[in-house]
Amino acid sequence: MSQTPFSGAETPADLLRSLLEADPARPLITYYDDATGERVELSVKTFDNWVAKTANLLQDELAAAPDDRAALLLPAHWQTAIWMFACWSVGLLACPGGDPAEAQLVVSGPDHLEEALACEGERVALALRPLGGRFPQLPTGFLDYAVEVPAQGDRFVPYAPVDPDRPALEIDGEQLSGSHTVSLAAEQARQLGIGPDDRVLSMLSYGDWDGLAGGLLAPLVAGASVVLCRNSEKLHPDKLAGRVAEEKVTRTLG
Template sequence: MNATDRTPADLLRSALAADPSRPLVTFYDDATGERVELSVATFANWVAKTANLLQDGLSAEPGDRVALLLPAHWQTAVWLLACSSVGVVADVSGDPARADFVVAGPGRFEAGLACRGERYALSLAPLGRRFLPGPPDGYADYAVDVPTHGDRFAPYVPVDPDEPALIVAGAEFTGTEVVARARDEAAGLGFTGPGARLLSGLPYDTWEGLSAGLYAALASGGSVVLCRHLEELSDDGLAKRVESERVTAVRAGR
């Protein structure tokens, strides 16, 4: 990270410049057995493609609102940083009827139809698989469309760090506020320096969950082991994961 970083997208760019090969997000789904590890470079590639989809595919502009009807998941983290890259507001579990666009996962497709704008569906299946035979009615398939977009992203309009960037649990934050708060809280969460590795089982529908599961890692040079359905894992299994993943702090949420 750099002292001049003022948006989450800035934090990602600094992480990419500093060490693109280090792990950033390691994701587990303990209901399916999935494990995915994304380096800074791989994560940034997904973010660039998704930001291009937002900007070119959806014609999203700074200030537009994207309702993210998604759980704590590595693809949700990608969408959060893609929104920051374009300057659109990421409204986590927000009201689809008030959003310009909706991105939804299983169990939220019906709710997402309240949005009159374009909608993307994520299967959240292992390896980010597409829907077969096709996505839910009223949705395009993210897994089908995102690979067609470029690996590099440049916003058409510079992102204003003092404009709204994130809404979670009813609270609104600018890009500057997200970065400042993530920096301030990083040490308390266990990100005590570069290389710190936090295991988080917290949901993404609170600031604490977003900070522990993404933003504080970016703000501190650390990495996160993001766990979904952690309640499926035994205490012994959790202890083994902490050891095998070289975890230095835990926010289990169970």
């Protein structure tokens, strides 16, 4: 089978760097929240800036170190994608839906704050409000991501190179190394027939491999882009069809 454009990347962080070198201005993730009416479009460059800021927050402010476990109690959201790649940039083990009690760091949306208190390490809360807004009132025991991230630098260099053979992702009860994560994503892209000209609309969760790969990793490995839709289960078929046409979607998942 032919190789997808960026399947030679050794880690997910390498994949992002390759995308940045190829075309920093092109759209990478377009996000819709049909409960709030929010629409956010992130180019490769903008996404990379957010990842760099978040990775600097992790490494310099939260003292996160390679192999630390990060429990990510977050929905499929543009900020979730940023946190995944920030963890991989530092060398953390990203655990979507992971047990906070077993993690050195927890990142929680507003629906899981009580559960997140089981983490004895650093706790970061995401309000998931339009435009990346802050919490109206900071939850006790948490840092507000929207408050902490703006001051961080736009460029990130890890203290130690990220080892592609170390665990990078824990999902569906399995740990995957960085290189395995990328190779599986490339295989998923081939199975789904995703190519560099595709726009993939996903309404899937990031809590399992099919949703994370289909709605993020496989399109990125293929050099495609993502239209990520949240709270869209009850969207009228005509409105969904209009979005597909407007966003030039070529593949729909979920």
